[in-house]
Amino acid sequence: MPAPSQGRIDDASGIVDPGMSRLWHVLFTAGVGATTALAVTYGDPGWRWAPIPLMGVLLALHFTVGRRILRDQDNLYGSRTAVLFVYGVTACYMPVVVVSPSAAVGLFVVSPLVYMTGGVTSGTAAVSAVLVVPELVRAGLGLTDWSSLPLQLAVYVLVIGFAHWFGTWLFRVVTQSEERATLIAELQRSQADVARLSEEAGALAEREHLAREIHDTLAQGFTSIITLAQAVESELDSDPSAARRHVAMMRETAQENLGEARALVAGRAPAHLDEDSLEQSLRRIVARLGEELDVDARIRVLGAATPLPPQAQVGLVRAAQEALANIRKHAEATSVQVLLKYSTDELRLTVEDDGRGFVPAAAPNGHGLGNLRHRAEALGGTCLVDSAPGRGTRIHIELPLPGAKEAVP
Numbered sequence: 001m002p003a004p005s006q007g008r009i010d011d012a013s014g015i016v017d018p019g020m021s022r023l024w025h026v027l028f029t030a031g032v033g034a035t036t037a038l039a040v041t042y043g044d045p046g047w048r049w050a051p052i053p054l055m056g057v058l059l060a061l062h063f064t065v066g067r068r069i070l071r072d073q074d075n076l077y078g079s080r081t082a083v084l085f086v087y088g089v090t091a092c093y094m095p096v097v098v099v100s101p102s103a104a105v106g107l108f109v110v111s112p113l114v115y116m117t118g119g120v121t122s123g124t125a126a127v128s129a130v131l132v133v134p135e136l137v138r139a140g141l142g143l144t145d146w147s148s149l150p151l152q153l154a155v156y157v158l159v160i161g162f163a164h165w166f167g168t169w170l171f172r173v174v175t176q177s178e179e180r181a182t183l184i185a186e187l188q189r190s191q192a193d194v195a196r197l198s199e200e201a202g203a204l205a206e207r208e209h210l211a212r213e214i215h216d217t218l219a220q221g222f223t224s225i226i227t228l229a230q231a232v233e234s235e236l237d238s239d240p241s242a243a244r245r246h247v248a249m250m251r252e253t254a255q256e257n258l259g260e261a262r263a264l265v266a267g268r269a270p271a272h273l274d275e276d277s278l279e280q281s282l283r284r285i286v287a288r289l290g291e292e293l294d295v296d297a298r299i300r301v302l303g304a305a306t307p308l309p310p311q312a313q314v315g316l317v318r319a320a321q322e323a324l325a326n327i328r329k330h331a332e333a334t335s336v337q338v339l340l341k342y343s344t345d346e347l348r349l350t351v352e353d354d355g356r357g358f359v360p361a362a363a364p365n366g367h368g369l370g371n372l373r374h375r376a377e378a379l380g381g382t383c384l385v386d387s388a389p390g391r392g393t394r395i396h397i398e399l400p401l402p403g404a405k406e407a408v409p
Contacts, residue, residue, distance in 0.1 A: 025067070028109050032059050035096070035106030043100030044143075051096040051103065058092040061085065062113065069117045078119035086118035090126045097134040104130065115167050124164040131156040221257035223329065224292055225250050249291060278313045279305065279340060282320055286338050289324045296335045303342030306401050315375045316349055316397070319383075322368045322375075323351035323395045331355025331393065342401070349397040357392050360385045372397070 032055050039051035065085045069076040076082055093110055096103045107130060115123035135152055138144045228250045235243035279301050290297030308316075320338065327333055333355035341348045363369055369385060372395065376383035381399035 021070075025063075028062060028113065029059065031106060031109030032062075035103050035109075038105065039096050039100035039103040042102045047099040050099055054092045054096050058089055058110075061088050061092065066113060066117055073116075077117065078122070082117045082119070083122050086114045086122045086126050089114060090129050094130050094133055097130055098137050101134065101138070104134075107131075111163065115170075120164065120167040120171050123167055124160065127163050128156075128160045131160065218257055218261060221253050223325065224253050224288075225257075227328065228253070228292060249288075253288075277305075278308065278316060281313075281317050282338060282340060285317070285321060285324060286336070289328065289336060293328060293333075295333060297338075298336070299338040299340065301340045301342075306342050306347065308347070308401075312379050312399060315379045316347075316399075319372055319375050319397050320349060320351060322371050326368060326393075327351075327353045327355060330358070333392065345401055347399045347401050349399075350394065352392065352394040354392040357387045357389050359389065360387055 036051050036055040039055070040048050043051060065081070065088075069079075069082050069085060089110065093103075093106065096106075107127065110130070111123070111127055114126040118126070132153065135144065135149060135156070139146050139149050228246045232243045232246045232250070235246065283299050286297050286299045289295070324336070327336055331353045333353035335354045337350075337352045339348070339350040339352075341350070360369065369383075372385075373383045376397050376399070379399050381397060384396040384398075385393070386396070387393035
């Protein structure tokens with residue numbers, strides 16, 4: 001089964017500090033050396049040199065197979081290779097304990113090794129074999145008294161039981177730690193995804209905002225210039241004075257477009273709002289439409305003017321520009337009426353024409369009705385469109401007073 005990687009000695013994956021990995025290898029080598037010295041010193045005289053090659057093979061197994069398992073525990077921990085490695089370590093170490101029971105002290109380095117590579121079950125089996133088998137062999141060879149064996153084995157059973165419980169508990173702790181680490185990593189990825197999506201949503205909202213601003217300012221100005229240029233083309237021979245007047249309007253419109261472009265780049269309010277009030281700005285754009293289309297275009301302001309937040313003023317000017325642009329492009333009107341009415345709790349902007357009208361529900365996106373509604377809703381208001389074929393069009397925009405929503409339209 002896959003094993004948790006946290007808390008293991010892993011100098012390849014970087015889960016544990018490489019310094020800790022080196023410390024373990026030094027500790028294991030020193031422990032094997034000390035165990036070998038004890039076995040040689042206190043072992044049976046006839047076999048006192050046997051522990052040296054056995055512990056040498058154990059050390060070689062650790063630095064070849066064991067080290068590779070520790071480096072790749074995600075794939076090799078508890079695997080067939082790891083279990084065979086544990087068997088090999090046991091086969092090397094167990095005869096040393098048979099020759100010299102004092103060598104059992106080496107379990108303080110051998111036991112962590114077999115648990116870290118083979119897992120709880122294999123580790124417990126290896127520790128059991130190292131503790132029990134040498135006692136049975138020595139008793140069978142007459143090196144120890146059978147009468148002391150039951151008590152010794154009882155103690156070993158307790159030790160083995162504790163080792164198994166502790167190994168299982170530690171494995172669960174490490175597994176839970178890894179699961180928490182995985183959840184934290186997933187949370188961090190989720191947070192990164194949320195931040196990315198939020199950034200993308202912000203960029204999309206900004207693009208939509210710029211698209212509305214360009215549609216309601218620069219695009220309308222260019223449309224006006226094209227309309228005026230067509231008028232000049234037809235008037236050059238028949239009515240030079242009218243052509244000159246329209247050329248002057250073209251120049252003025254181009255200058256205003258340049259001002260709008262600079263305002264967009266700088267993130268400022270519309271150029272004419274920098275100098276004029278809301279009412280003056282509306283009068284200017286209504287008068288411009290009347291001159292451009294040669295129609296009766298009028299504006300009325302009713303009620304006492306109430307100070308509005310800059311966002312509300314910008315939204316109303318843009319909405320009026322959009323409504324008048326629709327008249328310019330679609331209405332074929334002869335009369336345009338604009339009403340700005342202040343009351344105690346709301347402000348109403350009405351743009352009305354006597355043009356050909358249309359069916360609002362069937363209007364294509366080119367009429368800009370979506371922009372009108374968006375601007376009104378962004379300011380906490382409403383936008384109603386009343387029109388029918390042959391009956392002209394009336395657009396009502398209502399905003400609450402005082403304190404329209406502080407939101408960029």
